[in-house]
Amino acid sequence: MADYREAPLATRPKTLDPNEYFNLSPEQRRLEESRMALRANLKRQYQIELNNPHRKELIEDPALTRWVYARANPYPNFRVTKKTSLLGAICGVVPLFVMYYVFKTDRDNKEAKIKAGTLKRKFSLLS
Amino acid sequence: MLNMAGVGFRMWAKALAKGRSSGLSALLSGCRAASGVSKGSLPGPYPKTPEERAAAAKKYNLTVQDYEPYPDNGEGFGDYPKLPDRSQQERDPWYQWDHPDLRRNWAEPMHWDFDMFIRNRVDTSPSPVPWSTMCKHLFGFIGFMLFMFYVGAKFPCYQPVAPKQYPYNDLYLERGGDPEKQPEEIKHYEI
Numbered sequence: 576m577a578d579y580r581e582a583p584l585a586t587r588p589k590t591l592d593p594n595e596y597f598n599l600s601p602e603q604r605r606l607e608e609s610r611m612a613l614r615a616n617l618k619r620q621y622q623i624e625l626n627n628p629h630r631k632e633l634i635e636d637p638a639l640t641r642w643v644y645a646r647a648n649p650y651p652n653f654r655v656t657k658k659t660s661l662l663g664a665i666c667g668v669v670p671l672f673v674m675y676y677v678f679k680t681d682r683d684n685k686e687a688k689i690k691a692g693t694l695k696r697k698f699s700l701l702s
Numbered sequence: 703m704l705n706m707a708g709v710g711f712r713m714w715a716k717a718l719a720k721g722r723s724s725g726l727s728a729l730l731s732g733c734r735a736a737s738g739v740s741k742g743s744l745p746g747p748y749p750k751t752p753e754e755r756a757a758a759a760k761k762y763n764l765t766v767q768d769y770e771p772y773p774d775n776g777e778g779f780g781d782y783p784k785l786p787d788r789s790q791q792e793r794d795p796w797y798q799w800d801h802p803d804l805r806r807n808w809a810e811p812m813h814w815d816f817d818m819f820i821r822n823r824v825d826t827s828p829s830p831v832p833w834s835t836m837c838k839h840l841f842g843f844i845g846f847m848l849f850m851f852y853v854g855a856k857f858p859c860y861q862p863v864a865p866k867q868y869p870y871n872d873l874y875l876e877r878g879g880d881p882e883k884q885p886e887e888i889k890h891y892e893i
Contacts, residue, residue: 583830584827584828584829584830585792585827585828586788586792586827586828588794589794606765606767609765610765610768613763613764613765614807614810617763617807617808617809617810618800618807618808620808620809621800621807621808621809634808636808636809637739637743637809638762638763638808638809638810638811638812639812640739640743640744641743641744641745641761641762641782641812642812642814642816644744644745645745645779645780645782645814646814648745649777649778649779649780650778651747651780652747652748652776652777652778652779652780653776653777653778654775654776655776656775656776658775658776658777659775659776659777
């Protein structure tokens with residue numbers, strides 16, 4: 576496996592990362608072990624619930640619940656700062672004025688052309 | 703379900719018997735079911751002390767060293783962890799994931815933009831050629847073609863054409879000319 580080359584358009588798997596095997600301190604190895612312990616525990620929990628013959632309902636995923644909750648409720652963590660108010664202004668206030676001016680001038684030009692009789696209706700199906 | 707009805711009835715009877723608070727508030731206080739999310743397991747505000755960070759890391763099933771919340775600049779993230787921006791397409795296709803189509807294990811912390819990084823959507827896996835090279839090639843080609851089309855439209859180059867030439871003095875009789883009169887001679891050539 577020393578001459579492994581990753582498949583095109585893919586990242587190298589973590590288990591084949593050379594940094595994992597050379598120059599690793601005991602602290603890093605212990606950290607990796609704790610990560611794997613967490614993961615193994617969750618896998619075990621999932622397998623127990625999955626293979627439970629008395630289970631009738633869906634296995635609720637707490638990470639999914641937290642993700643949905645976090646995405647749907649940013650308001651308690653929102654604070655008025657320069658960046659947030661700038662973003663809010665750009666996305667919420669400026670488009671209103673810009674669109675008003677754009678539509679107004681476009682419609683006024685069209686009205687002037689209609690009055691002058693120079694409007695060309697290229698795609699009109701009525702004539 | 704019958705069991706729960708019995709429990710509810712008993713709670714109601716006990717509350718009435720105690721008589722401390724009236725009606726609805728008596729039933730609302732007291733115990734609730736232990737199913738569903740517990741209060742401490744939902745995302746909360748940005749963690750400020752190391753104990754809060756440790757508790758948040760435990761909540762999200764991350765090690766304390768891995769747990770890194772989004773910077774606290776009021777954008778609404780709270781204590782949600784900042785995971786690396788890698789799409790699901792990059793994950794090992796041969797590992798036994800709990801959800802193989804999402805390449806994710808149960809209760810694994812989800813990226814804030816998880817729905818963007820699914821395999822149908824944004825992909826961060828490496829490209830065959832550096833991204834800058836790809837951009838240069840594509841936009842260079844498109845730009846060149848657009849430029850050439852513009853030049854071609856400005857300076858059209860077409861085969862030489864002339865008005866169509868008809869015989870018999872420009873079809874004098876066919877065009878309703880007087881047969882008695884002598885038409886003027888029209889020559890379409892030059893020697």
